[in-house]
Amino acid sequence: MPKYVDKDARRRGVAAALRRIAAREGLEGVSIRTVAAEAGISAGAVQRDFPTKDELLAFAFHDAVDAVAERFSRIRIGPGRAGFAEGLRAVLLDLLPVDDERRAQARVWAAFYARAAVVPDFARTLADLDGLSRTALRAAVGYAVEQGELAPGLDPEEAVELLLVLVDGMWLTAARRPPGASVDPQRAAVDAAVAAVTGASSREPRR
Amino acid sequence: MPKYVDKDARRRGVAAALRRIAAREGLEGVSIRTVAAEAGISAGAVQRDFPTKDELLAFAFHDAVDAVAERFSRIRIGPGRAGFAEGLRAVLLDLLPVDDERRAQARVWAAFYARAAVVPDFARTLADLDGLSRTALRAAVGYAVEQGELAPGLDPEEAVELLLVLVDGMWLTAARRPPGASVDPQRAAVDAAVAAVTGASSREPRR
């Protein structure tokens, strides 16, 4: 039969267009028409791929969540991989918006994050992501305890919660960084975070 | 001459109405008409107080920033006041959304925060707030160093940056907490943060 088209690929393309707009002007600038224009197709085409705007937003959101989850899962901390301090440092540095792509991604994240404060579905998705990060961090912190790399006074479970909050803070602080500003303060925060959680010194050894 | 009205008071009232809406449905639900209805006045009256919507948003934002700044400045850490650990714990616990008012405030904050990722004026205001917090934290950390309460390996300047990020993370994580959820994870994060930064133990001494 006639005229077939790769639907999933185009759905992802439309979602990417939405994120480009969201990175530029926030979720407020996102409409069926603007997204269609950014994607280079007509508004009618967008309507067919996503019958309603909520579905479009939800899809783009889940796509963004997946991208962030993938970014985290790329760095595994544990036996045979990176040590705890190095791994933690890598995760946190990965959130620093050193290039435009990462800065754009952070701004999109901030937009969706704010929506999660108001739309329960979004909040649930972020809570799920928390769950994933929690188990990953639990494993990493457990490994740190084995290696004696966790700061002596820290309760492992509590350390996991601290790191969760820290990651959110890094990511969102990054979102509001103006284009020309220096990343040094954030780099300092990363150094301090690694030092505080591992109990090591941030002054002499590394850098 | 005729008919006088307290303009500033009503401007604040309108801004408060805006924030109530923002806490409930986000900045997307904010329009001249909805704000007017929430404030119990006509749309024309809002227009007189705020000729343009941007001015209204900016005013409400600055009001919210002032409220947050005031919340922080209420707790002074230093000689004669609270010790560093207690003061830090108090600041962080103050961000926990234990009541509805605080949760609403956090959601409003998230909305404005996301806008700061996209509107340079908002970003500048938050950067100014960072400046304020930075000097306050510098004093507190300096005091901690004197008292030997700072974790031994931590660079004071870096510790300040870490705390800045941490506060943002606490506040924004709070914003997306569903109404019924427990605050225990966040309380754990606070305990860990205090322990990690002071170098003390989070297991036995306090709690």
Add this chain to the structure above:
DNA sequence: TGTGTATTGATACGACTGTATCGGAAGCGG
């Protein structure tokens, strides 16, 4: 090559947006 169906762009609709304009209500100085 013709045919039938999946896809498309355009157009229509009602609701809502921000903003401008304006006639009447309201209150104080005389």
Add this chain to the structure above:
DNA sequence: CCGCTTCCGATACAGTCGTATCAATACACA
């Protein structure tokens, strides 16, 4: 009590929103 100035609510306007509808198009198969 009057006049004048400030305030207020309503209405008007052009634009955009999300969504529905529909004729025209483009393609795979016979």
